[in-house]
Amino acid sequence: MxxxxxxxxxxxxxxxxxxxxxxxxxxxxxxxxxxxxxxxxxxxxxxxxxxxxxxxxxxxxxxxxxxxxxxxxxxxxxxxxxxxxxxxxxxxxxxxxxxxxxxxxxxxxxxxxxxxxxxxxxxxxxxxxxxxLLGRKTAKEKVASFLLMLARRQEHRGEDSDMINVPMSRSDIADYLGLTIETVSRTLTQLRKEATISLKDNRHIEAVGREMLQDLAEGL
Amino acid sequence: MxxxxxxxxxxxxxxxxxxxxxxxxxxxxxxxxxxxxxxxxxxxxxxxxxxxxxxxxxxxxxxxxxxxxxxxxxxxxxxxxxxxxxxxxxxxxxxxxxxxxxxxxxxxxxxxxxxxxxxxxxxxxxxxxxxxLLGRKTAKEKVASFLLMLARRQEHRGEDSDMINVPMSRSDIADYLGLTIETVSRTLTQLRKEATISLKDNRHIEAVGREMLQDLAEGL
DNA sequence: CGTTAGTTTGAGCAGCCTCAAAGGACGTGG
DNA sequence: CCACGTCCTTTGAGGCTGCTCAAACTAACG
CATH class of the missing domain: 2.60.120.10 (Jelly Rolls)
Incomplete structure (x- = not known):
């Protein structure tokens, strides 16, 4: 690195x-x-x-x-x-x-x-x-933007970005995105069920459908 | 000035x-x-x-x-x-x-x-x-914070801050606060009915109860 | 294992949004 | 001077997204 x-x-x-x-x-x-x-x-x-x-x-x-x-x-x-x-x-x-x-x-x-x-x-x-993000994006768009941000910064640091590292708690994510813990959790399971992401564990997420995340983040 | x-x-x-x-x-x-x-x-x-x-x-x-x-x-x-x-x-x-x-x-x-x-x-x-503001304040707190911001910057410019100058439309205010036009309008009438503010016209608002606005803005 | 902290899931609710229509302000033209 | 059109704002009714409250589930750790 x-x-x-x-x-x-x-x-x-x-x-x-x-x-x-x-x-x-x-x-x-x-x-x-x-x-x-x-x-x-x-x-x-x-x-x-x-x-x-x-x-x-x-x-x-x-x-x-x-x-x-x-x-x-x-x-x-x-x-x-x-x-x-x-x-x-x-x-x-x-x-x-x-x-x-x-x-x-x-x-x-x-x-x-x-x-x-x-x-x-x-x-x-x-x-x-x-x-x-805070003023105009939906919960799903917020979470997608967040995951992309993590992935991009990981790449920028020269780390492998296949598996996104999520060192922060659901509570931290919620307070970053202007949501509640429950909504963050529900949105992640929704993205998982749609096969846009894959949850290895609470601290490691794989962006299976990165294009989908990008479209969500840009509000298309 | x-x-x-x-x-x-x-x-x-x-x-x-x-x-x-x-x-x-x-x-x-x-x-x-x-x-x-x-x-x-x-x-x-x-x-x-x-x-x-x-x-x-x-x-x-x-x-x-x-x-x-x-x-x-x-x-x-x-x-x-x-x-x-x-x-x-x-x-x-x-x-x-x-x-x-x-x-x-x-x-x-x-x-x-x-x-x-x-x-x-x-x-x-x-x-x-x-x-x-965008992530954690309610509509009422957002509008109160916005009016205070306008008043403070007006003072900072050395203008009279008794009557708050509001040059922007409701639509601009809404898009600044992460709300809709309707919610901004409703919130202003609510503040008016509570006698916290006084609406001279759409572009001029008087902060009658400034302490109330400040408490709202700080989330107390 | 029992405890604790964090996460997920469910059910019901509320704040804000959407859609709709009425009310004002302003300018233009008759 | 008033009629009319346009744009903005206000108000109302109903709906939906995300919140609240509650409980089950999971993981870490002694």
Whole structure:
């Protein structure tokens, strides 16, 4: 697998400087990496495992705004506070950068800042896709889009995408798609009965009919 | 009203350079500024009026991902293509910057790029709030959040926020909140009957019970 | 095995949607 | 000035998707 993590894909003097300020950290599943509204002192780059980001309403309703995997950046809020909570879905290893020191490096290496901006713009496009999903797609379309997203990111990481890895619980999926656990479960069984997917176990799904998933995701 | 537009808040040599590459443009209501997937040749800074951004599904279902007002930036996708369609809600004036020239300026004035990154991060936080709204709020909470958003941005622009300006149609509001026109209308009448808001006309709403709106928006 | 946490399945319900029609606002033309 | 058409909004009635509540099933672990 090609290495997509930020802290391993650095060149020349950027690399040396970044290495000097990073710390390797790890988190067990269900552990909180940081809380919403907490001081945003660190930026992370995931090297393995998976992370969920979420926001809560006053009465406890939860919306997961994104999942992060190896290579993804975490906490690039340049504000003083994090705007969401980050929690490990399964054991996570990451590189941690003190935000202030990282920002100082930006002054000497504007290329780093360019990459940051590029990543922020990509995330923004993903967020807009997710808004389309949450606001206008049916349960079936949502689940199909979700599975495709997992498959595509798995491919992008260079992993085998035949069998889709689903490290998160039904509850996490539901809170990501704006559904209930029950609806996610029912929709998966429906897709299974239609032979669009094949459930190996709760954490491994095979996309038998990928075209069907794609049509569903695009709302055709 | 204090001037919040980018092209009028520039200092020193940044200002001069930016002035050299910008063009003043305008669009009538319902006019398209650019289409999704089109080449992203320009970046805009709104100086007056309001804009809606949207994405479409294959069968025509629409999700408005955001509204822009005076001072807001448009098209900061640094990709080669726009990721959404931008359309004027009411007559718009804007400054237009050729993307390539703007990016060249970034090399000489890293401060500009920093501001861009800051804006992208702010937009990202707004997008996450919107995901929480779309995925987990009820119709009433959505409408309350929407009205508060309009009021807050109006204040931020230095305009009187006693009477909320609602330049967009019910159809636009519906497609922004993931609802139907009818539900938006019904919810507004419900809020009116509860004396939480007062409808002057279709484009002007008074937030009589702002605390009530805030509680609704936060899901308490 | 017993316990616990997570998932699936079922039955009934409700919030929001769909379809339909009436009510306003606005502009055009007689 | 009013009649008329168009577009948008509001209101009503009924239906459906996805939610709630409840129970059975499964897997992991001591």
């Amino acid at each position: 090609k290495d997509l993590t930020f802290c391993s894909s650095l060149h020349g003097s950027e690399h040396d400087h970044l290495r000097q300020i990073l710390t390797h950290v790890q988190f067990d599943g269900h552990n909180t990496i940081f809380h919403e509204a907490e001081d945003a002192d660190y930026v992370f780059n995931i090297t393995s495992g998976s992370v969920k980001l979420y926001k809560l309403l006053g009465d406890g309703r939860r919306q997961i705004t994104g999942f992060l995997f190896a290579g993804d950046f975490l906490g690039l809020a340049l504000n003083t506070n994090y705007s969401y909570t980050a929690e490990a879905v399964e054991p996570v290893t990451a590189c941690r950068f003190p935000r202030q020191k990282l920002e100082k490096l930006f002054d000497d290496f504007p290329q780093l800042e360019k990459r940051m901006l590029g990543m922020a713009v990509d995330e923004l496009a993903a967020a807009q896709d997710q808004m389309l | 204090k001037d919040l537009t980018f092209c009028s808040s520039l200092h020193g040599s940044e200002h001069d350079h930016l002035r050299q590459i910008l063009t003043h443009v305008q669009f009538d209501g319902h006019n398209t500024i650019f289409h999704e997937a089109e080449d992203a040749d320009y970046v805009f800074n709104i100086t007056s009026g309001s804009v809606k951004l949207y994405k479409l599904l294959g069968d025509g279902r629409r999700q408005i991902t955001g509204f822009l007002f005076a001072g807001d930036f448009l098209g900061l996708a640094l990709n080669t293509n726009y990721s959404y369609t931008a359309e004027a809600v009411e007559p718009v004036t804007a400054c237009r910057f050729p993307r390539q020239k703007l990016e060249k300026l970034f090399d000489d004035f890293p401060q500009l790029e920093k501001r861009m990154l800051g804006m992208a991060v702010d937009e990202l936080a707004a997008a996450q709030d919107q995901m929480l």
